[in-house]
Amino acid sequence: MSTYRWAAGYIDDGDRPKIVTSRFEYEDSYTLERYHATGGYDGLKRALAKAPNEVHDEVRGATILGRGGAGFPAGTKWGLMPADKYPRYLVVNGDESEPGTYKDRLLMERDPHQLIEGCLIAAYAAGLAQVFLYIRGEMPLAHERVGQALNEAYAAGYIGKNILGTNFSVDIVLHWGAGAYVVGEETALIESLEGKRGEPRLKPPFFPAAIGLYGQPTIVNNVETLSNLPWLLVNGMEAYTAIGTQTSPGTRMVAVSGHVNRPGVYEIINGTTTFRDLFYGEEFCQGIRNGNELKAFVPGGGSAPWFTPDQLDLPFEGRLVGAAGSMLGSGAIMVMDHTTDIPAAALTLTRFYAHESCGQCTPCREGGTWLERVLARVVAGNGTPADLDQLMEIGESICPGDFPHAANEALGLAATPFPYKMTTICFVGPSAYAPVHSALTLFRSEFEAKITRRNSIPVAAIHSTPAPAGAH
């Protein structure tokens, strides 16, 4: 069997090691009973038998790359906290809202105890006083399942005072988000937790590890990152690093959407699986729909620059993908076949980011909407040749200097590697520009085709796009 009625979207096919999705095959995978029956909380017991710094060393040695988007190693992140400042907090970023990403939702719905155990191991290893589980407001089932699991775990003595008879105590608090994409940004998440408007904090300080929730050292980790910990503790560092490559060990969950035959969430081998494997492999997506040709794909969530078939043979390895001009991000892959209207696809993504801007800093608030409005005009056939250059120039006000993009043989383009410079506080602003930039760089002729249908634009037509003021 390759799919499960109770885990819609998850596809389990082929013979690969499973780290975080091993229980998805059971319908009752979210219960404590099933969790116990499948080795649940063994990782926590093993962790508690060691000294905290030994657990931390094991996590550091396993190089678990953050699965939320930035790919920062979890063990290193924990080590960034100032040594003498307590209390410290763990905030679990369950506000998964990057377009195309739906892996954390499955993990929270299908295996909440695994996440809780991961939180407990992290709290033990890094000396954290309290865990805050922030779950996106649009995920009621995840909220329900995690809440239920927390109650079970409390009752079973896994959370609370003197866990499993040791002197280790920690509490886990469940918090339900109010629905804003930007709160997925870790400092905005912290602001939201504190009861304020969900707006990213100003940098510096650059890391919440120094000054985070309520001004205290705070670790913000992704759901999938933490879900790796129980397996790691049970099976050990060597077993973990034996999977994948040295710089990208383990597995990772990817969510594929778009024009493939079998879109869904897959747990793939990190570092070695290539995009070609994923799109065309029998145990994965089984090719592009209707036998169509692949035109472009977004390799790491809606905010990532796009790739074309030229990059198909890149493996899931952050460094290589970064050098090639994009990022792996949150593991959301959107596939576009040759029937795709590229300017319209870019508009869809840009509109999302413009709408989700928190409005705090000028380039994102004004630039995002301006990009959207010009692009909408172009897509509607009311663009001017100057609009295309202007789109790039508006983008340059958000991201000055060279913006990363993929190489393209046919166009004679060399890759510009990650990262970019930005004038904004967080990555939402550049995310509005990324699709525009990729689409215009790689598929400029499609934009020109929408413009050259008319040589001059009557003034009235310029205003035919209705103003969105106050409309959202």
Next chain:
Amino acid sequence: MTATDNSPAPGADSDAPPPDPNAVQVTVNGVPHTARKGQLIIEAAADAGQYIPRFCYHERMTPVGKCRMCLVEADGGRGPAVTVSCMVPVAPDMKIETESPMAKRMQEGVLELLLANHPLDCPVCDKGGECPLQDQTMSHGPGESRFVEEKRHYEKPIPISDLVFLDRERCILCDRCTRFADEVAGDALIHFIGRGNSTQVMTFPDEPFASYFSGNTVQICPVGALTAKPYRFKARPWDLDEVESTCTTCSVGCRTVVQSSRDQLLRYQGVDSDPVNWGWLCDRGRFGFESVNSDHRLTEPLVRSATGLVPTSWNAALAATVTLIEDAKAAAGPESIAVIGGARGTNEDAFAWARLAHDVIDTPNVYSQMGDGLPVGILGMPRATINDVASATTIVLLAPDLKEELPILYLRVRDAVEKRRAKVIEFTPKQGGVTRYAWKSIAYEPGTQVDAVSAALADPAIAAQLASGSVAVVAGRANLAETSAATVQALQTLLAAVPQATVLPAFRRGNVVGALQVGMRPRSGGLDTRGTLQAAADGKIECLILVGADPLADFPDSDLARRALFGARRIISVDTHLSATSDRADVVLPAAAFGEKSGTTTNLEGRVTTLGRKVTPAGTSRPDWMIAAAIAQGLGVDLGYRSVDDITDAIAAMVASYDGVTREALASSPDGIMSHTPASIDPINPVSVEIGVRNSYDFRLVVSRKLYDAAVGTATSPSMAHLAPGQSAHLHPLDVERAGVVAGAEVKVISPRATAVMRIEADPTVLRGTVWVPFNQPGGNVGDLIDCTAPVTDVRIENL
């Protein structure tokens, strides 16, 4: 004990060049520069002569880095990086580029984006001509606009308070006004709502931005989004002429610029004076210019005839004045003449009047307080400056509600609590603006003030706090229905236990400290205001001279004030507006108002600053000093004062405590020069008052002022006149029930003196067993209830 010789406040202005360990070497656009450790790049660059454009950054508020206008390139060793110069401090050997191609590209980009949705209605915008957005578009902008989409539209403008209008189309969402409201004023009544491109500044539903400091948001708004009702469409900035001055609405002495056009005052703006107001003004001070322009100003002298007051010439009025004084002197000697006032004028006015009274008329009965302050001897205690208070470890308040009476001092105290974690111990008969910031707020029933202080001193936690560092006491009259001796005794009790404490006298009226210090106080055997009014009521005053004094409105005991005005044989009034008091005078001499005369003023610290003359006095009105000199001339003495400068020089020469306050020194010190307490003011002797307990059927009366009241400055300013809340009796909600009355209903408030009818309000900030009534409200008569010879006033409350 003799008067202390106060040395100037040590370290009040410690802007000395930084010592070496604090120096950080950087380069700004390639030029080496020595910055201070921890200094923000934007400030360091400014010191190096490079202005970095900015909108959200304000040096008196926490940087937020929201507008992104101040982006520069800074290389801290890892290559040039996009850097928000208002957020990032300098680092050793940092290379700061404010004008590199990348920096210029970013600045132009941000400006173009800011202008994208800005309406560009500069020709009809009040800010046009002094607009940071306009100015920086010219200096750092892209030069052309490419935005052809439809702009954002909102209803414009909408009132967000009685005084402030908001135009959301012009707003660039820089977070200055919202930050000010929250961080500086503590009235977080405006905030952002919405998200992304529909973010807007807004009040909470049905809750206006009713802050006493709302005018500051208009001043710091970098665009024309916020406008103040009194100035809207009155002038263009390039038509305004301005002079720097000092606000004399209260005794804090905030620095301002006074702006006028076509010889009419149009606007006051706050000036950043580090030891005093940090650039902020309260709304009452900021919008008080309307009273100067008021139609109710006295524009010509008046003398009483059979038909009432009739206009006359200055010569006739002065001759009448001289005759009245000479007649009084001839009838009952100089002691039968008394002068009250001087607190509303300049030091020069007060000095000229003091000389006229003491040296020419030869009367000892001179006083510039109105029976609503503390004895002048408070000035003889070790004095604190505002900075001393703001930097003290512990701030003790034995004072009226600072938010209502000395608003900018309230901001400084609040800042000390919020930013510096100073601890405030407040003794008050009623909770007020500072209460929520107080470490200990000790409510006392009038009459138990001394006991409250003694009890607090016996509390180990409070004693430990008082012993833990510097202590500054703000001392003033918190309750006009309680004798000032109670506060004096409480203060003496406190100082006996905490000898290192210094005292900031919270005298309220604009230049009352200056008037007292330069001589408007009784000579030995002379009468203070209460004594004068009592003597007048007893028929012992032949001629009562009121210099900008309105006892009917300001003296707490209205009955005594009324009897005094009936009992005084002749009254001479020098005033800017015709008041209930001056309406009873035999001669009324019109005086020039604020903005119409120059000179100096002394704030509650003793700081002497200059006043600017911006417009010509209304009608034929003259400065007070000129009137004094003319009367002296009429009495046969030439004081020798031909100009205000003559008197400034005379004060420096003749008043020992003003010896450093020369015109040259004032000209070179915009923050002012400290004067000292004259040696002739003795500290008060220990006092002890015995106050009986309250009958449990009675309520003890607490009377204090609100910022907006019936004072001439607000009553004749159309924008502010309606802001006075009106008179009502405030009882604790439980006491409302106990008294058997209904909140909102009119009741009788019965004191031994009189019965007043007023509305009842349930108010949890009022202490149980007391009733609080605001003083001098329009149509108010609470003064009728007060007997200034009784230590406290107890009232009964009955249904009509």
